[in-house]
Every structure is written in C-alpha cells, then in structure tokens.
Amino acid sequence: MEMHLFVIFIYAVIFCIETNNAATLKSNKNIDATMEYYKRLIIGDTSKLSELNIFITNMPKGGDLHHHYSGSIYSETYLNWVARNNYCVYREDNQTLKIQKYKIETRVSNLTDSEKALCITVSEIYLDNDFYRALLKRWSTIDYSNHYHEQSPPSKQFFDTFDYFGPISNSYYNEGLMLLKNTAISENVQYIETMLKSGPSISVTDELNVKLNSLNSKSNDSEIDIALTAYFNMVVNDSNVNTIINNYVKMIDTSAAGINDGNFAIRFQSYVSRGSSPSQVFGSLFSAFSSAIRSDLIVGVNIVGPENGIVSMRDYTLHMKMFRFLKQRFPTVKLAMHAGELVLGLVPPEGLQFHIREAIEIAGASRIGHGIDIFYEHNAYELLEKMKQLNIVVEA
Template identity: 35%
Template structure:
C-alpha cells in the first residue's frame, strides 16, 4: 500500500499531507488561505516607504500626543496647536469624541473607503495627496514609525525590511539651490558641492541615529519586554525626490550616494515621487545621467529605481517608451520598482530578455498598482515577467496608506494568478536573494533552492556551512528563512483547520 493512501490502525486518519496538498486544499477558501499565508515565512519587503507604511490612526494618535491641531476643511494634521478651535479646526486630542470627524480624517490620510468624486477624482491623486496631509508629524515620530513597521513585519513573519527613508534631505535640497547646475556639467556640480557633503552626510546619519534610538525605546529592544519587531533585520535605501529642479535633485543624489558609502545601515539608493509629474517626466533622462555619473564617483553603490509606474492615461505614449530600459542601461539599476508599463516600452521582448539575463529583479506592488494606476489582474504584467523569467518579489509600497501588509500581497497574488505553493516560496526566497544586504548568497547562480556546496545539510549546518554563514549576513538571513520554512511546513501539515 502506497504512503499516500496508508491509513492508521484505527482507519480514521490519512497519512500526513504534503505542504502542497495543504495549500491546494485552502487555496480557494479565502479565510483559511489568509490564515495560511499570514503564517507563511516571507523573506523580505524590499519596496517599503517608511512614511507611507504608517496607519492613519497612529498618525492621529501622535498628533494628539503632541497637542497638534487638525484641519477638517483641509483634512490634514497641522504643525501647531489650535489657536481658534471651531467647526474647521479641532485639537487632535478631541477626535476621540468626534467619530465622524475622525473617520473623515482617516479616509483623507489613507485609501480607506476611497470613492472618486468631483473634488477627489482619482486614486492616483488621492494616494499622493495623503503624504502632505500627515507631513507635520513625520520628523518628530520617525522612530515611532520605524517601530510600527518592524512590529508589523514581525507579525507578518517577514525576515528583512529594506525601508526607504530621507534623513537630512532638507539641507541637501537647500545645498542644491546654492549651486546652479549648468546643463549636463555634472563634474562641476560635484566639485562645487564637495565641501558641503561631509556635513550633509553627518546630518543624515545623526537623524538616523535619533530615529533608531527612539524606535529601540518604543520596542523595548534588549529588555525582557522586547517587542517581536526587535528581531526583524532592517536596512535602508536613501530615497531622493525627483520632482524638484535639476540642481536640487543632483545635490540629493550626490549626498545620498555619499551617505550610503559612509554608513553601512544604508545599502542603496532610490528616487521617488510621482513618475508622471511634469518635472519628473521632463528631466527623467537627465536624472538617469546623474546616476550614471555618480556611479563613477561612488563605485559599488546599489540602485533600486522606481521606473515604469505609468499608464497611457497618465502620460503621452512617448513617455512610456524607455523609462525601465534607461534605469537599467544608463543609471545601472539592479532592481526596478513597479515596472508596470514594461509591455509599452520600445522592443519589450528584448528588454525582458535583458532583465532576465542580467537578473534585474522587479519589486511588484499589486495593491498599490491597482489603487494608483488602476492596473490589476490580467492587465498587470506579473504573468509577463514570469513568462520571461524575470525575477520578482512581492512588496507593499505604502502599506499604511494602502491599509494592508505583505500578507495581503501574497493573498492577492495567489488568488489572482493561481500560484502554487512552490511559486509563493520562490517569491519569498527571491526577496532575500535580491536584497542589498551584504554577503554572498546561500544559493547558486540566483537559483533559490540550489544550495551552495558548503550548505547542503539543512536543517543542521555542517562545519563548512557554519564557516560560510559567519562570512555572509545575507546567507545567514537566507538560512534562517529556510529554517522558518521547515517549522512552518511541519506545523501546518499537522493542523486540522487546514485539512
């Protein structure tokens, strides 16, 4: 009698099912699928803007703690206490007694219950408008934000976070305005900025120190009361803004590169803000040339660039022809964020083949792409990237604004694209494989599941594997993920709720 049909002595129980059989059993049951995927180990969230990761309720709580005022007319948090409280301005601390007003603000600070209207016509505009509405509390609560993001990641069984942050960016922008950029004369711009860069880097590092100290205090790391978030590994991408004049963008990039080189907590660089903004569209190629130049000034800084977060409804068709390709070929990006318009680029087949050959990974943000661009389901290039063999990992983008988490992205991918358990495991592993955390990979030739020769003894590390793991932070995180998979799979295959 085969193992698959072997019954116990009582005849009451079948043999333990495989993990794939358990997954297949719950795949079409939304409640149990969500339970299954919430406990599912997730390697990394590589596309996560810290300021957008925060829920509106927390923003309003911090505003109340700081005795700030909220404007019901402008639907935003103000940077001062109320001077004339009334129908249009209310102390944030009093919102708990005004449920209707509090709900209006939560909707304005997030995508909750968004419905297009004459004054708020698109998900794209509403989404990006939220950031200005809670900007008043960002600086004072960066550490609270970090603590929230880490705790949510822990609850979501995420091993590693690569958060986009912009410490010290104001002085960097200001420095740019002191040094006008003349066309493409980037070497002169660099020389003019050089005397100011050390102080700009120090400012960025000091703000990061302050953020981390505040987060450690909130999470109680190092104490018996430590939050689960303390165990989540975190690194940062320095994010720069693309919607400013060229000299201000250049100064951010130059100082951002220098910050990454100086501080190992920063593992790469990105450029953010709406790609369809007129300034961002006009200067896109100039920005790519800035990256190309700075790659020579600061060798080995890694880039993950927002590119292709566009549709025909946002920009003219000429604007869809080359952004992803330029981010790779000119700027030297090794990861692409979004990449939604890839099929509309010039010669998409050769672009996809190049991405597969060079192992350029795409950070896929399914919920965000739906809410901002209206792209979902069969209209999303997720299946196209899979067919072309381009590596992908799921990420959240702005999970607080979107009212979700990484589990939501896995559930959405599983249900929309009929993914197998093996597919989901590959997505999870791929996140860590293409993370910018330093060290050699546990996998051979970017092939998750194909262990390097030193480490083919899971779950117990051999002497040679232990030596290898000590030499590589990335491999240690990958090994930990594999151990988590072992525990998860052993647990769920014996859980009666999934049978």
C-alpha cells in the first residue's frame, strides 16, 4: 500500500471509531435519560399513572410470548360474530330445558318454541343494556374487582369465560388474528406467539384407550413407556391420523394468511388440555408435537387448562412423562409449558411443591408459563439457580 493511501486508510479507521464512539455515547445518553424518566414515573404516588401508560404503550416491546388467541378477542367482537351467524344467547337459566343463561345457541333452527322464547338475538341484547353489561361480566373478567362478591372465585371466573365464548371463538381465525395484529401494532408489539387451537384428538382402539387410561402419576416408568410406545407405534404411520394432523397444519396456514409482513410476525404453539383422560391427552399431545415438526409457523408445544382441576392434579406427573416420551421422539420441538399457575389455598400445599421442577426436569420445558408458586417448590433456591443456568424463560 502506498504511503498516502495508508494515511487515508488510518484516517478512515479513526473516523469510523470516533463516529461509533459518538453513536454509542448518544445511545447510552438516551438509555440513561429514558431510565431516569421511567423511574420518575414509577416512584411515589399514582399521579403519574396516565403518563406511565403512554410511556409503556409507546415503548417497543418486541414479542408477546404468552398469548391465548380466544382469550384475547374482546366479547364485543364475539357478539358481532354471533350476530353475523344469526345465533342467539339464552337470557335465563332453565333446568328442565337444560339451558344456561348467557350461553350461545348455535343450533337455532332446531329449537323448540319454549327454547326459542328464552334465546335472544344480538339486536335484542343491545336493546337491553342491563343484560348486555351482565353478559360482558360473564364472558370476560371485565371490572372484576368491583363485583367479585357476586361472581365465582377469580380463577374459576376466568376459566369459565372460555366456555361462554367457546362456540363462536373458532369461527373467524384469520379475521381475529388481523384484529390482534392491529392492536399489537398500535401498542408497538412486533411479534405474537399465540395458542390458537389444541392439537386435534385421535381415535384409537378400545384396547389402547384402556391401556393408557390405566396409567396414573404413580405408574412406574417402564409401564408408562410400554403403553405410550404401543400407542405411538399405532398412530405414527396411520394415514387417517396423518390426514388429521396435516389438516390442522393447513388450518394454521390459512388462519395466518396475510398476517406476517415486515412490521409484524405471528407464530403459533400447538397445545394439549390437561383435563381429559390419559388417552385423550396423549392423542392430542401426539398431534401437537407432530404438527410442530411439519409447520414453520408452529414453534412450540404447550399444555393448558386449570392446573388445580381434579384430573390435572391427579395426572400431572403422568402428563410430564408423556411430554418426555414425545420430546425424545421429536427432539427439535420446543416446549413452553404452563406450570405453577397456582397459589396457596387453591390446592393442598403439597400440590405446590413440584410442578415447575417436573416441567423442566421431566418434560424438558425451556419456558415456563407463570410459575407463580415457585417459592413453595421443594428447594426453591436451587430450582431458581438451575433455571438461571439453563436460561429458562418465565412468562408472566
């Protein structure tokens, strides 16, 4: 290199370093100023709450990693969809007719006259403000703290909402995702990883059902392994099962059509519900894992439902071993698992002592949903340290 070129090169390097230093200094200054501002908003009384709200809304938030699709759509939207389908909603309970107030009726043309008389259209709901407001309270946790004395306990109230909007919630996935995307962009969220629909159920022979349903959390590992292997071998190459799983993957693709772009990305978790029989749980879990390896949009598998349910508590360890079994066969599938979504008193104390640990150590979870009972776990500090070492993410 000639001398003058060498000098120009050195000047260029120095210029770049200085520019980078200046940019880093400016960036650090901005970070410090933002932190100072944030501290001023959160310290002291609540007079700055509105300003804090504006700050948090504008803050780039990256991704929402714990997201339930049906729980994120507003009841007002579900009512629009009920109207679009000409469904009706029961305005009172009737034990003789097996009718439950606030429930959606989808089989409108099959109703008897007495059933019809109790089922009102969405237009009629809008004309009755008291009923409309009461319905919103049932279909969501709206304003719960002001009327908790007249409702179920908070966890039951929350999980019950899914039964109310359940009949309509799976009707317009693409439209619903578009609404969620628009909200996310307006709140400066760039990524959502949502739980849209559980892994489809699979029907197997009665013999297999009996085999799996004889398992429980105290069954020994080899007994569990023999039963799950028999089930796995039966379904893994079954053409009907593969069609069911491929249809599920197609449904995810169709639902996501037009959502992903340069500003926003949507991905999905397939999942299983904890409250069913061992055979049903394993079938749905098998399809959840199988779909995850067939789709780039499905990035993990989860487990959902009230963790304090009788079956959820009884079969907890068995469920973790089902995850372990399938994780061994589908090692690239990542697990984000609800675990420790419990508080003292919701279940007997011994039920708080092992769920998070088993989700990590037995099932192989790399993310934990909620984990709020962690300080009741056996050797909580050791578990926390382990989670730190393994980079286990906790989703609030």
